[in-house]
Amino acid sequence: MATFALASWATNLTYANLTAPVIDAAVKSIYNWAGCAIGGFAQAAPQIALNTSFAAGFGGPPTSSILGLNGSLGDGTGLSFADAQVAAFVNGIASHVDDYDDTHLATIIHPSGVVASALFAIAEAESRSQGAGNRPAGVVSGEDFLTAFVAGVEAELKLGLSVYPEHYDVGWHITSTTGSVGAAIAVGKLLGLDSEHLQHAIGIASTQVIGMQAFFGSMTKSFHIGRASQGGMLAALLAQRGYTSTLTALEDQYGWLHVVSTRENASANFAQLGKGTWEIERNTFKPFPCGIVMHPTIDGCIQLYSQIIADGKSIESVKSINLRVNPEVLVLTGQTDPQTGLEGKFSIYHAASVALLYGQATPTQFTDQIVQNETVIAMRKLVNVTTDDSVAEDQAHITLTFDDDSTVEKYVEHAIGSLDNPLTVEDLKTKFIDQASRQIGSLSAEKAYNAFASIRNMTDVGRLRALF
Amino acid sequence: MATFALASWATNLTYANLTAPVIDAAVKSIYNWAGCAIGGFAQAAPQIALNTSFAAGFGGPPTSSILGLNGSLGDGTGLSFADAQVAAFVNGIASHVDDYDDTHLATIIHPSGVVASALFAIAEAESRSQGAGNRPAGVVSGEDFLTAFVAGVEAELKLGLSVYPEHYDVGWHITSTTGSVGAAIAVGKLLGLDSEHLQHAIGIASTQVIGMQAFFGSMTKSFHIGRASQGGMLAALLAQRGYTSTLTALEDQYGWLHVVSTRENASANFAQLGKGTWEIERNTFKPFPCGIVMHPTIDGCIQLYSQIIADGKSIESVKSINLRVNPEVLVLTGQTDPQTGLEGKFSIYHAASVALLYGQATPTQFTDQIVQNETVIAMRKLVNVTTDDSVAEDQAHITLTFDDDSTVEKYVEHAIGSLDNPLTVEDLKTKFIDQASRQIGSLSAEKAYNAFASIRNMTDVGRLRALF
Known part of the structure; x- marks a missing residue:
């Protein structure tokens, strides 16, 4: 029942369900992610990932931004856009490579990178295509985007709580192992999947267990975020077209919860979705780019x-x-x-x-x-x-x-950036501008900050990249 | 030292090291894989996978065959070719979806699907590009192909033996969890990676743990083969361009062997690589398309x-x-x-x-x-x-x-197809022709059998698809 509970909660979630603090936390999480993805692109890891994808010929029509590249929208000629899976991969790596992103301290999950990298790339691709679900063709509003983002983040964090710390203690990189499921739910929600299709998507995502701690300190740590983002996105897209999995992927005897952890209480955690604590309100933002x-x-x-x-x-x-x-x-x-x-x-x-x-x-x-x-x-x-x-x-x-x-x-007593001593809005803006300016210049950085920080009011998130 | 031992063995392997029974087993494994990939394309799973990839715009220039589609070489217009990662994904799914492939009974690994799907797609892509390593530009000979294939298959099977049955008993789909490493080694070998780069490739592949048994009986079972094939291929391509991992990915306290199994004796198994039993000689071919x-x-x-x-x-x-x-x-x-x-x-x-x-x-x-x-x-x-x-x-x-x-x-006493009662060469041909004929017609099926069965003598495996 755990998989069903998670999928049906996500399917039924609406923007009206989101409280003001939840929306505030989601917006901060998104622009903090974007700043990290822009600034992190200076590192070798995302650049090798992008170059490899192009050199190997893995890239369809460019629909989705590589956030740290300062191209102009719609030129279709340069590397500033890629197909959605390459964009999710590269932005995912870039957003995490500096270890500067965000942290849900109760699980040590860095929640935004996997989910937002997939979701933003798909929102941009949708904006260039026929749309999906019951939205007007091609339009992903800020409210739709935030709702899908919150669904994905709550899902991965509740899933993480269900197996923490046992799952982490085995050696898994919990950010990416839960993140692929979060990304599948976020993308599936954006695509308007019903509960059964979303259960299949959860299955396809959960069977891709990406990331171990052996790779901390190498480029492979951030690879986990990019690959899990791709994996979750692919799961939702396959499920949308009728690719089958099992409806009980998480709770099955040989499914995610039992295979990757020695303990789980997912049903109890999923029963609290949207009722008790919203986990995204417990997200924190890193003041320093490291563990x-x-x-x-x-x-x-x-x-x-x-x-x-x-x-x-x-x-x-x-x-x-x-x-x-x-x-x-x-x-x-x-x-x-x-x-x-x-x-x-x-x-x-x-x-x-x-x-x-x-x-x-x-x-x-x-x-x-x-x-x-x-x-x-x-x-x-x-x-x-x-x-x-x-x-x-x-x-x-x-x-x-x-x-x-x-x-x-x-x-x-409480480190800066912790829940008891959080970064202020001003701190977060400074962090964004500092990171982004070094990569795309201060003028674009300021515009990018304004665009992402006001994402809630956008009528078409897929056109956000044109604003900076 | 396990990761180093595996990588250095693979790096040093040459065609001259392969005994006649090893070559015979490799050729049978390859044409049996090809027959399954051609015939299996009749199923919905590979077709949804292909359609999703194209609909989502995930596809670069077509370089690599979708084996079950009867297109003509080089037209560049239809769906008979895709980029290497889409081809590996779809052929991997198609080769396994009927549960008709092959089995290494000591580990219950179906060894060829993950490795061959990646390797063949890259060999075709290489044939259309500048080549790699120290081969003449663009040419992957049958001998090169067989050597890389054997390296990948031996690697995944020795890795599987190192953790079987404990790893399997947890619930992992051992074919894909070991297969991504096998595919990385095979592709890395073909690309001419040195030992250190191959160690990084093993790391990037091993951190993508694809496949649990909860999904047996659904399309997600064969998804495992396609995704692991992609994952291993990507690992080799990233490592080739300098993407870093750790040199001790398998044996690290928080690496593959310890995270996914409660027991391992990889060092002992890797010490036997190329010396004692060649695991590929213990591969068997399924007479019936099911568990x-x-x-x-x-x-x-x-x-x-x-x-x-x-x-x-x-x-x-x-x-x-x-x-x-x-x-x-x-x-x-x-x-x-x-x-x-x-x-x-x-x-x-x-x-x-x-x-x-x-x-x-x-x-x-x-x-x-x-x-x-x-x-x-x-x-x-x-x-x-x-x-x-x-x-x-x-x-x-x-x-x-x-x-x-x-x-x-x-x-x-010994089921047909088991080691003690194996399919004959004639049985294997009948199986190939029966599967392939239903999908591409009997004339092409006969040509395809002849092409794959004589792969050893080809000067450019990347042009094999033109023969049927």
Whole structure:
């Protein structure tokens, strides 16, 4: 019944069901995703993915934006558009490659990337075709888009809650393993699938289990997001045309819930869909482009950087950096000697060092160049990490010892970006503009921000890309 | 070291390393795959997959054959060719949808579909492009093709042995979960990747875990083969252009071997690559288009059909059909009341009934029409199944009781098609021609058989499709 419960809830969801906080969270999630997809395109991973797709001849008529490319709408000639599956793949990778996206802390799912990358690409493709479901031909309104997005995000997050932490502890990358189902539901909802067809779509999506933690620190981590986005999209499109699966894909003895987890309570979670907590309201946005368990340490080190300057001390005179942190920090980010920017995103030693040296942790601090910088390498060797079960995941204790044996301490109770200390709307805008400007210029970045931030009022989301 | 061992073995493999029995097994595996891919295209699943791909605009320049479509080479206008990823997807589905392909009995892997669908599509695409590796531009010789195919098949089968049966018992569809790695190795080998790039390809392929047993009896079962084929192909193409993964994808604490299985001995298995048993020599070819655990029962029932006729008895006077079989028969094929042809392929009740009623079990006996036939339904209700651990998977005991309480019995010691009772070359040709003729006509079927059966001698496999 779990698969049916999920599909029928999604099928029946309307924009009128969405509360104001849900809409607000959805809009922030979408423009934060878009900013990450634009800015992240500077990385090699999405560019190799795009180039490979084109070189291999995997690309139909261009309908859907590669968000980080600054082309003009409708030219049909350049690489700024691709077919929907290539666009979902590349935007999905770009949106996650900086580890700068968003986090549902209760499941460690980064919810928007897989769902939005598929949904936006399909909305654009629909705008160039005959439409679907009961919408006027080719038009995906902002309200339709938000409703489908919320359906997909709630689905993946409730599914994630049903198996967390057991599923994660096995080694799965929970963002993409649940994300393909979320993307199928979002796209299926946009296409107007009925409950039975959506159940088939859930089946086709769920049997594609993408992503393991072995790949954290390599380009394959963000590949998971792009591939799961494609997989969910394909599932919805196949189901729309009558491709069959089983109606009980999730709860079947040999289906998703039992195969990928040792525990599940999906029925209980799905019964709460739209009733109790909307999971999207618990989404948070990353202030730093790296593994979220390092964020309390970075927050504290940035504060210490300012304090050292204010005190007239010198960072060069620090002789040891002692961190007391949650045990997950070493499980996920214990890399002592990273070699690439992507590896640096999973090194607590690197994160603490750049925060103390530069007073910030932006994409610039996680390039290959900075990871290989001699001063940074020397600083990483001063970092000692102690884990402590009593330290929460959004907390950190930091003690710096100077050459004269004096010390300064910093305790971060709730890291910036956490639920108790969220980024403000202004912070989110700054984050968007900073990322996007470096890739498409500040004028386009400002326009892009305005377009995505007001997506709710658009009559045709498929034409959004023309606004920047 | 497992990932390195696998990649370096594959990288170093040459045609000269292949023994005559290995080459013979590879050629049979390839033409048996091709026959299944041609004949299977009659099913709805591959046709929906193809139509969806085209309707959604997922298709670049046509380079690679849809094997079951009888187009002419190089016209570039029709649907007989697609881009390599669409072709791999559709041919993969078509080659498996009838459950008529091949089986490595030690792992229950159907080895050729995932690997050959990717490899053939890329060989054709290469023939239309600039070539790769150190081959003359655009030419994939029969020897190159066979070497890459054997590399991919040995890889997936040794990987399967490393985790069988634990991995299968969890509920994974082992054909596709290992197949994506096999396809990546085969395509990577064809593209001339070095060991390090091939390790990255293995990583990207292995993190796409496609296929669970919940979907047996639906179109999603064959989707697994097509999607895994695409996934492995994509992995090799991305790695070729520098997309990074980890060099230890399989053995990593949070990598494939540990995440998808409770046990593994990959290092031991990979150490035997090319030295001890070549797994491809243990490949078998299905005489009946359905779950292989039902084959002993079908074999026996077909023999009983002839015996009843010879004895002057009537099948209408059978009042009960008692089967004593291996326990896996009810685990995998226990469906008592199938509704579709695909479900009938996983119903021991249906299989026994059609074998007794028609004296054969070809694709015709597994159509929706026959599954819903009143006489067949009545016969299914006469079938009683008892399981017995002492009955091997290739054995069955069958007892028919007639209205006059007389009985006839049949014990099948080794089902036709099993390692101890294999299909002959003549059987395999008959199977190919029978399948292919219904789809592309007998003249083309004969030509297609000759082309694939002599693939070893071709100078450009990418031009094979022009021969039929």
